Amino acid sequence: MPSIPRSAAVATVVATALAAGLLAGSASAAAGAGADTATGVAAAAGVRIHDIQGTTRTSPLVGQQVTDVEGIVIGVRTYGSSRGFWIQDPQADANPATSEGLFVFTSSTPTVAVGDAVKVSGTVGEYVPGGLSSGNQSLTQISKPAVTVVSSGNALPAPVTVSAWSVPSAYAPEGDPAAANSINALPLKPRSYALDYYESLEGSNVRIGTSRVVGATDPYAELWVTVKPWENPTWRGGTRYGSYASQNTGRLQIQSLVPLAQQPFPKANVGDVVSGTTEGPLDFNQFGGYTITARTLGTVTDRELERESTRPQRGGELAVATYNVENLDPSDPQEKFDALAEAVVTNLASPDVLALEEIQDNSGAKNDGTVAADQTVKKFTDAIVAAGGPAYEWRSVDPENLTDGGEPGGNIRQVFLFNPERVSFTDRGAGDATTATGVVRERGRAALTHSPGRIDPANAAWTDSRKPLAGEFVFRGRTVFVIANHFGSKGGDEGLTSHHQPPVRSSEAKRLEQAQSVNAFVKGILKAQRNADVLVLGDINDFEFSATTKALTDGGVLYPAILSLPRAERYSYVYQGNSQVLDQILTSPSVGDFSYDSVHINAEFADQNSDHDPQVLRFRP
Known part of the structure; x- marks a missing residue:
């Protein structure tokens, strides 16, 4: 570190x-x-x-x-x-x-x-x-x-206590339209807006009392707390980001002024408590905005947050899951493979179909022209068997070198794992990186021209981004179409503390186009077979309330299954102390009766095997 x-x-x-x-x-x-x-x-x-x-x-x-x-x-x-x-x-x-x-x-x-x-x-x-x-x-x-x-030796100016009562409930003023929505020139109103309040204390001595951790300690020796524990709370101690207007004003980042070599930074999970007084100058930095650079750091009280486990699927239920395994390649330590495998078996109850995101090629982030990922997948599936899980088979389509984004040379892609004892895969002339799969009607039912195959790979929406992977699965005689996705990242978007209010979300334009591409493909399936079972899943990299999700659901062809959960359970990722949705499973209308679970095993913890929580959906086709 x-x-x-x-x-x-x-x-x-x-x-x-x-x-x-x-x-x-x-x-x-x-x-x-x-x-x-x-x-x-x-x-x-x-x-x-x-x-x-x-x-x-x-x-x-x-x-x-x-x-x-x-x-x-x-x-x-x-x-x-x-x-x-x-x-x-x-x-x-x-x-x-x-x-x-x-x-x-x-x-x-x-x-x-x-x-x-x-x-x-x-x-x-x-x-x-x-x-x-x-x-x-x-x-x-x-x-x-x-x-x-x-x-020397002078008493320090008395710190300003930042508390639930001192931080305004409104986050920021609207930016000046004449200045590209900037708030820089607006007079500060620290009694009206949280960002103005924090700015009025920039560089000053501040303190907080006992506060709940809402963002676990990260590799850079930072954590997030809230001084407003009732602000959009999750059931597990976090603070949920449920709309563009719910920025959660009580969040603050904490760093230490003491070098790590002299004093290790405490390891904390979401829901833990930083007890006592944390005090120091209020800084502003690139990766979190307003930050207490602590001379004095409170004591972390472990609230013993446990990793969740979903229930096993019943005999007549098909369990389909999605899991971003964070740049997995053969050079990763065996411990990472073992931990991810244990999560598949124990926490996800060995789903019948598992769509993986961020599977890297056999040489990992090394730009040597390698695109095959069979060694990566074999090492993972072997670890699942060693953990007591099924002998998964797999399907995927290798990308072209350096065309799908991610770490240069890593060639990340989506991969289907499936348990052949429970479900079969319909192979239909596997497509290559540049060949689009299509939809045809066979004997009154929809079918793919390539399974596995990539959706619309020539569309500019997928330039330097992962192309969707589509496949046909059969469970108890019923075909289920599964489309695995990893949409463009939020890189380039402005943070919530931007001087533009509202912040500019430039990355959304590409995801909107990607969502429209997938939506059109799903409409093609449903046109061929109105009652087809279709699941669109993966790392959508956008919120359940976003324009991206609205575009995916256009025409009522898909439903964001995470909306079936209570609001306090709707999250798969924690960023800057906000628990939020990035990973989703969306269902076609025929998938009407289902059980959904966002399985919280990573995002809230300082020790992570991935930075995403997997999602599981069970239904009877």
């Missing part, structure tokens, strides 16, 4: 010449990551921290030289690419919109200590973690500093 916090790794300076563009939400200019392009003008003397922070998201003094800015050091970051320290003015003004804290970027290891009273001279800048194209808000700071330590 690296000692450098990922979220401090990338920062881009916005200088005086850029300030107007930033205020307008412009992405017309940006410096390289970590470069300092601020242009000095006449030095500003006698300013205090709240003068630098101002009453909007960007400093009124951006690009200016300031001298002898006074403050008490409240935190020091001695590692990573964003080394520096935070100072706070103990003499606050009367305006709740102006923060009294500020980050001082030193680039090298700071020589100050917490409790030092300092005077800082340097250049005021606005750093946008991730660059302007990310849409992230900026962090006001002083760079190229000259620092004078006046005294």
